[in-house]
Amino acid sequence: MPSPYKRILLKVSGEALAGDNSFGIEPPFLQAVAQQIADVAQMGTQVAIVVGGGNIFRGMAGAADGTDRVTADLMGMLGTMINALALSNAITRHGVKSKPFSAATMPSVADTFTARDAKLALEEGFVVVLGGGTGNPFFTTDTAATLRAIELDCDVVLKGTKVDGVYSEDPKTNPAATRYTTVGYDEVIAKNLKVMDTAAFALARDNAMPIIVYALDDAAGLAGVLEGRGLSTRVGDGHR
Numbered sequence: 001m002p003s004p005y006k007r008i009l010l011k012v013s014g015e016a017l018a019g020d021n022s023f024g025i026e027p028p029f030l031q032a033v034a035q036q037i038a039d040v041a042q043m044g045t046q047v048a049i050v051v052g053g054g055n056i057f058r059g060m061a062g063a064a065d066g067t068d069r070v071t072a073d074l075m076g077m078l079g080t081m082i083n084a085l086a087l088s089n090a091i092t093r094h095g096v097k098s099k100p101f102s103a104a105t106m107p108s109v110a111d112t113f114t115a116r117d118a119k120l121a122l123e124e125g126f127v128v129v130l131g132g133g134t135g136n137p138f139f140t141t142d143t144a145a146t147l148r149a150i151e152l153d154c155d156v157v158l159k160g161t162k163v164d165g166v167y168s169e170d171p172k173t174n175p176a177a178t179r180y181t182t183v184g185y186d187e188v189i190a191k192n193l194k195v196m197d198t199a200a201f202a203l204a205r206d207n208a209m210p211i212i213v214y215a216l217d218d219a220a221g222l223a224g225v226l227e228g229r230g231l232s233t234r235v236g237d238g239h240r
């Protein structure tokens with residue numbers, strides 16, 4: 001069955017890129033994720049990616065240790081850029097054209113993100129990998145993923161992470177928590193289900209952008225999840 005989507009925004013969890021480690025990038029896991037992305041791109045789906053940075057640095061953790069929050073968030077955004085370069089390069093090595101963009105201006109590293117340039121690259125068959133989050137402190141890459149999906153006219157946000165969907169509670173702390181198959185925006189916000197932050201869910205709701213949460217190591221892979229196989233939760237109002 002082909003993917004029902006023409007253009008997707010994939011949020012790749014930084015934390016998951018560390019694999020079994022607590023820090024950095026585990027090369028075999030990076031390659032496996034890149035292979036799944038290349039497969040989907042080769043089947044004709046346009047793919048934009050926002051990469052997280054939890055495997056390198058989170059601003060909240062830096063601020064808790066005494067670093068000023070704005071500086072700590074800049075450090076976090078730079079961490080996402082390292083992941084973006086690694087992932088874009090890995091996708092290229094799997095035979096698919098890929099171009100990294102940065103939310104912050106760093107011309108010797110990557111083109112600065114504009115929606116116009118990213119859309120042109122998508123239409124030319126590049127997988128675009130967007131580092132640097134929104135470019136602003138006090139946000140997260142989940143919000144960046146939703147924002148970029150809306151800016152780039154994507155059909156859906158895929159949040160690829162360490163858990164296979166949205167649960168009634170954090171499944172890491174309560175193994176008895178149950179997984180939703182579908183859930184509305186207002187319910188995830190009202191119940192404060194923390195798999196994504198509230199700002200990301202609210203932005204998605206206000207722009208009718210559906211979100212699918214799935215595990216990056218799902219046996220069905222990204223293609224399978226897009227085709228409705230594999231485990232996932234769809235967040236939306238049921239009209240898209």
Ligand SMILES: Nc1ncnc2c1ncn2[C@@H]1O[C@H](COP(=O)(O)OP(=O)(O)OP(=O)(O)O)[C@@H](O)[C@H]1O
Pocket residue numbers: 012013014015016051052053054055141142160161162163165166167168169170171172193194195196
């Ligand atoms: N109700 C819930 N359902 C599912 N997961 C939840 C829930 N509440 C909390 N979580 C946690 O949210 C985590 C995923 O979100 P988180 O923002 O921490 O990571 P990420 O986005 O995957 O990583 P990064 O920030 O590095 O990109 C899961 O690993 C899970 O433990």
Ligand SMILES: O=c1ccn([C@@H]2O[C@H](COP(=O)(O)O)[C@@H](O)[C@H]2O)c(=O)[nH]1
Pocket residue numbers: 014051052053054057058059060072073074075076077078079080132133134135136137138139140141142144
């Ligand atoms: O728009 C953004 C996105 C991210 N940050 C900072 O980067 C880290 C890592 O991102 P995660 O979403 O947690 O993976 C985040 O903790 C922030 O410090 C940002 O400032 N603005």
